[in-house]
Amino acid sequence: MSSRVTLAVAGRVLAQLRRDHRTLAIMVVLPCLLISLLWWMFEDLPGAPFDRVGPALLAMFPFIVMFLVTSVTTLRERSGGTLERLLAMPMGRLDFLFGYALAFGLVAAVQSAAAVGLAVGLLDLSIEGPVWLLTVVAVADAVLGSALGLFVSAFARSEFQAVQFMPALVIPQILLCGLFVPRPALPAVLEGIGDVLPLSAAVDAMTHLTRSSSTGEVWADLAVVAGYAAAGLALGAATLRRRTP
Amino acid sequence: MTSAVEVAGLTVVRGRREVLHGLDFTIPLGEVTGLLGPSGCGKSTLMRVLVGVQAGVAGTVSVFGEPAGSRSLRHRIGYVTQAPSVYDDLSVAENLAFFARVLGEERAEVERCIAAVDLGDQADQVVARLSGGQRSRVGLAVALLGSPSLLVLDEPTVGLDPVLREDLWSMFHRLAATGVAVLVSSHVMDEAERCDRLLLMRDGVFLADGSPAEIKRVAGLTDDADIEQAFLAIVRRSPT
Ligand SMILES: Nc1ncnc2c1ncn2[C@@H]1O[C@H](COP(=O)(O)OP(=O)(O)OP(=O)(O)O)[C@@H](O)[C@H]1O
Ligand SMILES: [Mg+2]
Numbered sequence: 001m002s003s004r005v006t007l008a009v010a011g012r013v014l015a016q017l018r019r020d021h022r023t024l025a026i027m028v029v030l031p032c033l034l035i036s037l038l039w040w041m042f043e044d045l046p047g048a049p050f051d052r053v054g055p056a057l058l059a060m061f062p063f064i065v066m067f068l069v070t071s072v073t074t075l076r077e078r079s080g081g082t083l084e085r086l087l088a089m090p091m092g093r094l095d096f097l098f099g100y101a102l103a104f105g106l107v108a109a110v111q112s113a114a115a116v117g118l119a120v121g122l123l124d125l126s127i128e129g130p131v132w133l134l135t136v137v138a139v140a141d142a143v144l145g146s147a148l149g150l151f152v153s154a155f156a157r158s159e160f161q162a163v164q165f166m167p168a169l170v171i172p173q174i175l176l177c178g179l180f181v182p183r184p185a186l187p188a189v190l191e192g193i194g195d196v197l198p199l200s201a202a203v204d205a206m207t208h209l210t211r212s213s214s215t216g217e218v219w220a221d222l223a224v225v226a227g228y229a230a231a232g233l234a235l236g237a238a239t240l241r242r243r244t245p
Numbered sequence: 246m247t248s249a250v251e252v253a254g255l256t257v258v259r260g261r262r263e264v265l266h267g268l269d270f271t272i273p274l275g276e277v278t279g280l281l282g283p284s285g286c287g288k289s290t291l292m293r294v295l296v297g298v299q300a301g302v303a304g305t306v307s308v309f310g311e312p313a314g315s316r317s318l319r320h321r322i323g324y325v326t327q328a329p330s331v332y333d334d335l336s337v338a339e340n341l342a343f344f345a346r347v348l349g350e351e352r353a354e355v356e357r358c359i360a361a362v363d364l365g366d367q368a369d370q371v372v373a374r375l376s377g378g379q380r381s382r383v384g385l386a387v388a389l390l391g392s393p394s395l396l397v398l399d400e401p402t403v404g405l406d407p408v409l410r411e412d413l414w415s416m417f418h419r420l421a422a423t424g425v426a427v428l429v430s431s432h433v434m435d436e437a438e439r440c441d442r443l444l445l446m447r448d449g450v451f452l453a454d455g456s457p458a459e460i461k462r463v464a465g466l467t468d469d470a471d472i473e474q475a476f477l478a479i480v481r482r483s484p485t
Contacts, residue, residue, distance in 0.1 A: 008346035012335070015343075019334050019371070081330030085387070088296040090319040091347050243300040243314070245259055 001098075005091050009099025010106075013073070017107065027069065028111050031061035032118050039123045054125040055206035056179040058115055058134065062108045062142035063199055064170055070104060070149030071162040078153065084244075093240045097233055100150065101143050108142025109135060129209035133218060137209070140225045141202040147232025154239030173199035178207075198228035249274050249395045249426035250295060254304035257290050257449075264290050265449045267304070272426050274394070277417045279440030280430040281472070287449045288430040289327055292397050295428070296324045308395065320348065323388030327399040331383045333373040337364055340372060344387045358386040361416065378405040385413070396420065396427045402436065414439045437472035445476055452479045 017024055035057050042050045077083040086096065112135050119125040127134065148169060149162075156162035176186070176194035183194045194200050205221035250272035257265040264287050272278050280288050293299035294306055297314020306313040309321060331340045341355040359368050362382040367375060372383055385401055396417075402410045414436075417427045421441070429440070437443055438457055445453040445460065453460045457472055464475035464482075 004349060005347050008343055011346075012332070012339075012343040015339055016332060016334050080333075081326035081328040082332060084293075084298055084326050085324060085330040085344075086347065088298055088319065088322065088324045089344070089347050090316070090349075241300070243298055243302075245300045 001092050001094050002090075005095035006099045006102065009091075009096055010102040013100060013103035014106070016073075017103075023069065027065050027107055028114055031057075031065065031111060031115050034061070035115055035119055036123065039119075050123065051126060051210065053179060054119050054123070055210045056177060056203045058112065058119060058138060059141055059199065059202040059206045060174060060177075060179075061115060062112055062138045063145040063173075063202065064166070065111070066104050066108060066142040066145030067149040067170055068163065068166060070100060070146040071153045071156065071165065072149075072159050074100065074150050074153040075156055075159055075162045079158075083240075087242045093237050093242070096240065097150065097236055101146055101233065104146045105139050105143050108139050111142070112138030125210065127210050128213045129215060129218065130213075133215060134206065134209050137202060137205045137218070137222055137225070140222055140229060141199075144198055144202070144225055144229040144232060147229050147236055150236035151232055151239060154236075170199075173197045176200065177203045179203065198225055201225050201228075247273055247275075250306070250308050250428075252304065252306050255291075255294065255306055256303045257287070257294060257299060258301040258303075259290060263449070265294075268449075268451060270444060270451065270454060272395075272428055273442070274426045275421055275424050276441040277414075277421045277427045277429060277439070279437055279443045280428060280446060281434060281437055281443055281476075282432065282446030284432050286446045288432070288446060289399050291446075292324075292399050292428070292430060295395075295397055296322055320391060321394050323390070323393035323396045323398075325381075325384045325388045325398045325401055329381045329384035331372055331380070331387060334371065336369050336371050337375075337383050337386075338368045340383060341386055341390065345390050348391050350391045354390055358389045361389055362386045363412070378409055381405070382409075382413075392425075394425055396425060398427070398429045400430055400432070402429075402431065403433075410436075434471070434473040434476060443472070445472075445479070447480065452476065452483065 038053060038057060039050050116131060116134050120127055120131065152165040152169065153162055156165065176190060176197055177200045178194065183191050183200065186194060201221040201224035205218045208218050248271040253269050255265055255268040256263060280291065282288055290299060294302050295308060295313055308318050311318055337359060338355060341358060345355050359365055362385050364379065364382055364386065367379060372380055381401060388396060388398065402413055417429060421427050440457065442456055443460055444451055453463055458468060460472065461468060461470055461475045464478040466475055466478060
């Protein structure tokens with residue numbers, strides 16, 4: 001591990017993003033637009049339903065966007081030869097992984113600051129807990145998405161395939177996280193599965209922050225998300241072989 | 246020590262197939278060694294072995310006296326994969342600056358390497374907007390960072406115009422003259438004459454190993470024959 005190399009990787013990923021305005025817009029502006037759209041859809045319904053789905057959305061976007069962006073960018077590194085060149089250089093595998101996690105964590109912080117600012121400031125989402133903690137959850141969530149994206153990039157042969165992992169790995173988590181049907185109301189088996197999925201923990205943490213000012217449970221959920229993110233990074237590291245067949 | 250690389254009994258299995266079958270060779274310092282052979286014969290595989298990114302390797306491969314892939318070697322080898330292996334969405338200078346940071350090299354080294362491949366005027370252009378030849382020179386510039394003592398270049402001259410190829414070959418010889426071991430692969434036989442020494446490869450074995458003149462003599466040809474003829478003569482003679 002070398003902090004010089006980690007920072008070099010993170011700086012380079014950010015420089016690439018700065019050049020790529022469309023991706024940057026997808027990462028930061030699109031979640032805001034979608035949240036606004038949902039808010040608008042629920043506007044005329046009774047019972048403030050946006051307060052129920054809002055937190056789940058704040059947890060979902062960093063996860064999905066980082067999953068997609070990371071799986072495609074690392075796949076490009078694998079197929080374009082740059083990863084092979086880096087591995088022939090004095091770069092540790094963890095330098096590479098942490099560099100990516102750092103860069104995308106930063107982008108996620110910006111993204112969730114924008115989304116939280118919009119939801120709380122303009123769309124009147126009520127939040128009882130500390131707003132900064134909301135951002136911390138979003139960043140952990142984004143790192144989780146990055147870690148999973150990194151992992152699946154090892155199994156995809158093309159960018160098209162990488163994107164196809166999204167319905168397989170991400171959509172079930174969205175369905176079972178409690179956004180559509182509250183988890184306790186799901187059939188027992190699905191509830192059990194939903195309860196252990198990482199996105200559910202992130203959604204729970206966000207929901208809790210909007211309803212209560214106590215933070216104990218938030219930290220517990222955050223620990224679950226962080227645990228999954230660490231496991232994802234470990235799996236990612238395992239797929240990042242210096243010697244390949 | 247006069248050899249950068251010493252290899253004995255090198256076999257490589259890729260997928261389920263053995264693609265290199267028991268190679269023995271050395272790569273001397275201070276010379277340009279050409280690795281020539283038809284497409285699919287195993288050139289890239291051999292180069293990947295030397296830089297330590299190939300799995301399924303058996304035999305002894307030592308680079309500067311250490312097993313290939315050792316951590317201490319990673320500063321001493323410049324490698325260009327068959328794809329230019331640079332970031333298309335960054336500028337030339339940004340690419341070089343990134344790899345220089347990974348290697349722990351100075352900022353001045355970036356300018357030196359950009360100048361070495363004659364891309365000074367394009368330094369601030371995004372790589373995606375360069376021509377194919379310019380792009381492969383960016384890849385080469387990255388390999389020159391930190392003045393490595395072994396350069397492993399996988400088909401660095403493919404798709405370049407004759408003038409540029411000429412320039413690159415003179416650069417390889419200039420580097421070799423400073424004591425660097427340069428290994429260049431190509432599937433174009435007409436580049437053979439430019440090498441000090443040749444490894445002629447076919448289907449994972451060496452057909453010949455020597456200077457262009459020696460190889461022609463072994464093939465029973467005169468000096469004004471070309472390597473392609475020598476290659477064919479040796480192929481026809483060898484039992485298949
Ligand atoms: N990832 C892989 N898995 C399994 N077999 C592979 C893989 N890559 C290459 N091969 C096989 O190994 C052999 C040697 O391939 P290699 O890429 O070393 O050839 P090459 O001489 O570099 O060819 P070219 O001039 O086209 O670049 C080929 O027969 C190829 O089919
Ligand atoms: Mg090749």
